[in-house]
């Protein structure tokens with residue numbers, strides 16, 4: 349008999365997502381569904397998924413265990429948001445209004461707005477203010493079903509302020525149920541004071557900031573914005589090689605607006621993921637096909653910037669790339685914490701099926717942050733991270749718009765959202 353101390357009993361459906369990982373091609377479109385499903389855990393790890401009869405036959409349930417009635421609810425793995433710019437200060441609502449009047453994202457950047465606006469605000473913010481902002485955003489993420497999220501720095505662009513952002517992520521992660529995977533993105537932009545001497549900033553990144561971030565164990569990944577007007581392909585290669593040598597996993601923002609070869613480079617250096625791909629070329633797609641580098645698509649960006657161009661999701665899936673969906677939550681190009689909304693954009697704007705979008709937002713997202721053995725699907729041995737949605741079937745995730753179907757969230761085998769409200773204390777889970 350398996351021992352269990354927590355069970356979600358009698359769900360209308362349990363959708364497990366991904367028996368294997370990563371999911372490619374036809375496998376991305378498959379989900380396993382248990383009608384009247386039970387999910388049990390022991391010590392925060394899943395030990396059983398199946399029906400009531402099997403539960404009674406196979407599981408010894410602790411007398412003082414927690415039993416939650418899932419009647420009428422749909423259980424899914426917690427969403428894994430593999431790309432967020434969580435620790436920022438201020439907002440860009442004014443610039444958003446300018447964009448609605450016809451300014452483009454690049455025109456704002458050329459005028460010293462865009463990312464630089466958020467850099468100014470983030471540099472001014474205290475560690476405490478940034479941590480509080482992170483915690484408020486994490487609450488919204490959790491209420492929409494995200495249980496694991498990546499979080500990037502990149503609005504500090506100097507030693508002290510990059511460390512401050514990463515410390516805010518660490519501090520927030522310690523007192524919030526959403527599990528955070530930190531990424532150092534000191535190469536998100538060129539700091540204003542280095543515009544005429546970019547090489548000096550690259551040297552600073554390599555020789556001072558990267559080693560300090562590693563020394564303090566503040567980030568697992570390094571990320572860079574490889575884009576016209578930001579970092580060239582050669583600069584990206586130099587920084588990525590230095591980051592690899594320093595022990596970081598690699599991520600690259602590539603082919604968002606102008607394709608520079610960043611996708612091909614990501615595959616070549618064995619990056620965990622490459623992000624955006626709105627302007628990816630055929631060569632980039634072929635490089636990704638069959639590679640272990642995950643293509644993280646961020647449909648919030650094309651939607652928010654009102655771009656006609658979209659990442660070629662269908663082509664990437666059909667070619668054999670590992671496709672994930674993430675929010676890119678940030679104040680300038682995708683101001684949403686909701687992975688349900690992102691999943692819907694994946695369906696409506698990228699042409700994914702509901703099953704493909706769901707797997708892309710869970711198990712393939714986990715692959716993008718190399719957490720696929722721990723989170724991203726409901727499977728024995730993994731963390732009991734589960735979302736319960738009040739809807740008739742899982743198809744409602746994309747069918748019913750403009751509502752939040754998530755009513756309950758379980759993280760590490762503890763109920764942290766109940767009836768749509770956070771119920772955790774501020775003590776670390």
Ligand code: NIG
Pocket residue numbers: 433462463466573601604649676678679680681
């Ligand atoms: O992923 N593309 C670069 N970075 C972010 C945008 C950040 C910002 O505009 O503040 C992105 O879209």
Ligand code: FE
Pocket residue numbers: 431433601676678
């Ligand atoms: Fe981004």
